[in-house]
Amino acid sequence: MKPSGQTNFVYFLILIALVAMIFMNINQDSSQTVISINELASQITSGNVSKIVEDENSLVVTLKDGSENIAIKESGATLVEQLLNYGVTADALNHSNISIEVKQPSEWGAIISFLGYILPFILVGAAFFFIFRQAQGSNNAAISFGKSRARMFSGDQPKVTFSDVAGVDEAKEELQEVVEFLREPQKFISLGARIPKGVLLVGPPGGGKTLLAKAVSGEAGVPFFSISGSEFVEMFVGVGASRVRDLFDQAKKHSPCIIFIDEIDAVGRHRGAGLGGSHDEREQTLNQMLVEMDGFDTDTNVIIMAATNRPDILDPALLRPGRFDRRVVLDRPDMRGRQAILNVHIKGKPLAPEVDLTVLAKSTPGFVGADLENLVNEAAILAARRNKKQIGQSEFEEAIERVIAGPERKSRLINEDEKRIIAYHEAGHAIVIAALPEADMVQKISIISRGMAAGYTISLPEDDRTLMSKNKMMAEMIGLLGGRASEEIVFNDITSGASNDIENVTKLARKMVTRLGMSPELGPMVYGQKDELVFLGREISEQRDYSEAVAETIDSEVQKLVTSAYKSAKEILTKYRSKLDEVANRLLEVETLSKDEFDKIFPAPIKKNQGIPKMAN
Incomplete structure (x- = not known):
């Protein structure tokens, strides 16, 4: 996980503290003994001191036997003044051959000293800053909890069009009117016509409902809001309704556009049939959706599309005219439809000359679009496993059996x-x-x-x-x-x-x-x-x-x-x-x-x- 800017700032403060501690102790040797000024004076009087190095208030004392001691002088007076005050005579200093060296003040000394005073305040301030930021982030999260989680796809460069959808020609014809309305709304409004506000896509799982909705957006070149029905429902009552309101507000700002609600049965089930009574979260969300769908003006140019494979359990109020006016059924494709779907999915894949899509289409009755896509993918995997450069008919036939019954279990021992x-x-x-x-x-x-x-x-x-x-x-x-x-x-x-x-x-x-x-x-x-x-x-x-x-x-x-x-x-x-x-x-x-x-x-x-x-x- 990539660290955030706040985490980096904390690391930076810790690094400064470590550097300060290192500089403060860089010249300190654990073998050196700390002595007082009066002890130093006694050693000088006794003639045991050979050298004194003065580094601001720190004194490094070297004795004649080679050992080193540390002494700290007062900051208000010089070393000589303090030694004289402690009874060291001027003759003792002049005739003892003591070498006194005074070091220039370090440029880092003032900085380290300053950090020693200011760093605790910086750390305390940073702690309060992060505490307040965390509280503010919690407040923002609480506010955004009721925001819509729909993903908007721009219609400038559509990736999916009607040419990418096959086997549902009747459904595409039904939805062509929706595309024309989004492209030229005035053509219908001038004649007093009202395009269906809602289009419900009904079909078996894998039949291409979501793909067809994306194709409508791609053909019309308008923004496309995609969300699942389960994303509205939360544990807290009122959150789903708030998300519905926010979704429709966003859609009106980007009008004309399409709102696509996948698996709408998760939120649109028949009211009063659950165990949560009439005021649970799901039903409140559905109530808000019903109000928003029926509140559009004729010039709003926002079309609701939804997909489900269980239209029988949807609330009747959701299916009435004025909400989901039109129902588009995506049935299982026939043989020609399956062949057209196979033609879509084999694009860009190297096929052997003997591959006959007509035979494959006849061999896959009951398959939907997702099954056929899986079939082509399984055939490509088998060809790669066999180190082939092209996908042959045998791979497709083997893939059909894998999709229907699963992979072969040749390792199973049978007497x-x-x-x-x-x-x-x-x-x-x-x-x-x-x-x-x-x-x-x-x-x-x-x-x-x-x-x-x-x-x-x-x-x-x-x-x-x-x-x-x-x-x-x-x-x-x-x-x-x-x-x-x-x-x-x-x-x-x-x-x-x-x-x-x-x-x-x-x-x-x-x-x-x-x-x-x-x-x-x-x-x-x-x-x-x-x-x-x-x-x-x-x-x-x-x-x-x-x-x-x-x-x-x-x-x-x-x-x-x-x-x-x-x-x-x-x-x-x-x-x-x-x-x-x-x-x-x-x-x-x-x-x-x-x-x-x-x-x-x-x-x-x-x-x-x-x-x-x-x-x-």
């Missing part, structure tokens, strides 16, 4: 029996998925540990789809249970390796019954309303709005779906038992099978009703 079980488990997944027309395409099978999985089977859809049919969900459940079914058929036993598969199957079956209305017995109804304590910020309970009889029916329907899926998986594997053995044995040999190698062993039927990507382990 031959467990390795055979894992091979049949993953082969069971692959055979069942490949045999179902509604299931996805098998892309890769591996029995190498990766992350927490002992092995994995990756299946990806050919196209992105928004809707998911019941047949597709049933095919997914059957595919997930293929590993457990394979273990039972081949080894006549089951292991704990299918725990995650069973958990996912159970969740999907319950969701089909209770949330999606896919049970013939219960019909198209939703059972159970989820309650959420906003104070804790997560769904922790479910309100049962159905009877015990319906609860039994739900359990029965879920069990039917899971049992039916497991039965179908066993039937498929029994039918293709030879192919199951062939795939498992091949996995034991090479440990990893690509799509082409798997298709040579078990050609897949024509797929239909493609859905979202899944990974079984």
Whole structure:
């Protein structure tokens, strides 16, 4: 840590004191004896003194035996006068051959003497000075405690523009009006138009909400105030409201500008839902924000942008017209959007000629912008680790698996029996998925540990789809249970390796019954309303709005779906038992099978009703 000016001043005072002490004692020898003037007079009378050196009031007396003593004379008289007063005769001084030497006064003597008197006062004054400065600093800190902590970025040289944001073309079109308003406000005001005062960016984490807000500022060339919602809330009531007022005051001074509040759900949650009553700090901060947002004039030219991935928990007063008028949704990008995002992130990176971004975009359904950025970075790291000059297709494919499942654990020791079980488990997944027309395409099978999985089977859809049919969900459940079914058929036993598969199957079956209305017995109804304590910020309970009889029916329907899926998986594997053995044995040999190698062993039927990507382990 770099020392401050005050600390340096203290060090300087200490140095002066040390120098003064050194100069005061530089000529003092610890072996010399201090004698009085009358003792000196006796030594002169006895003829024992050979030399006297007078240095102002200090006398260095050298005896005839070579020893030295120190004596101090009075300052008001000369040495000879004092010796005469103490009984030394003039004859004794004249005939004793005593050499008397008088030194010139040192230039530092007066300074050292002065410092000896003034230094204590300087030190006391410095102590009082620092005490008062500390008190003043505490007062300033108390005053600045309620100041906004927003960071302002100048719009003179924008670093992020719309060209740096890809995969959200519709959102960019929505925000283009905001840019035009900030550039030419009179164009809208002259026609009586009012631009939305607030724009709420909604989307999954990593979808590019913050990046898009910076791009709006960069395109408009205006100041950009960035702050997180959590920076408003403090332990003391009223601090957050004060920071809100200060933020909006700063924004009005730099108008036109943009205020961007990231993770606004930290301060904008539904009022009255917490455990702190209606007067806690967060709600007071929200109240002040509501007042400030609705108090803008039409010529203020300050636009509020906020980002959240939980719009459902925001206070309704925050979303009403006049505050956040417009909601811009940043959904997960489709295949073309992912390819455009990859084009943005590969800028400046050396790629091998065989790299095909179209293939990578098809292989990453469900990835958001942050995932794709991480994917490109992981591929670059792998290429550097392998001492390559360019990033190849193999690095990108390996990076996809690292992002989905984690790094390979080649050092994990697995005995031959467990390795055979894992091979049949993953082969069971692959055979069942490949045999179902509604299931996805098998892309890769591996029995190498990766992350927490002992092995994995990756299946990806050919196209992105928004809707998911019941047949597709049933095919997914059957595919997930293929590993457990394979273990039972081949080894006549089951292991704990299918725990995650069973958990996912159970969740999907319950969701089909209770949330999606896919049970013939219960019909198209939703059972159970989820309650959420906003104070804790997560769904922790479910309100049962159905009877015990319906609860039994739900359990029965879920069990039917899971049992039916497991039965179908066993039937498929029994039918293709030879192919199951062939795939498992091949996995034991090479440990990893690509799509082409798997298709040579078990050609897949024509797929239909493609859905979202899944990974079984």
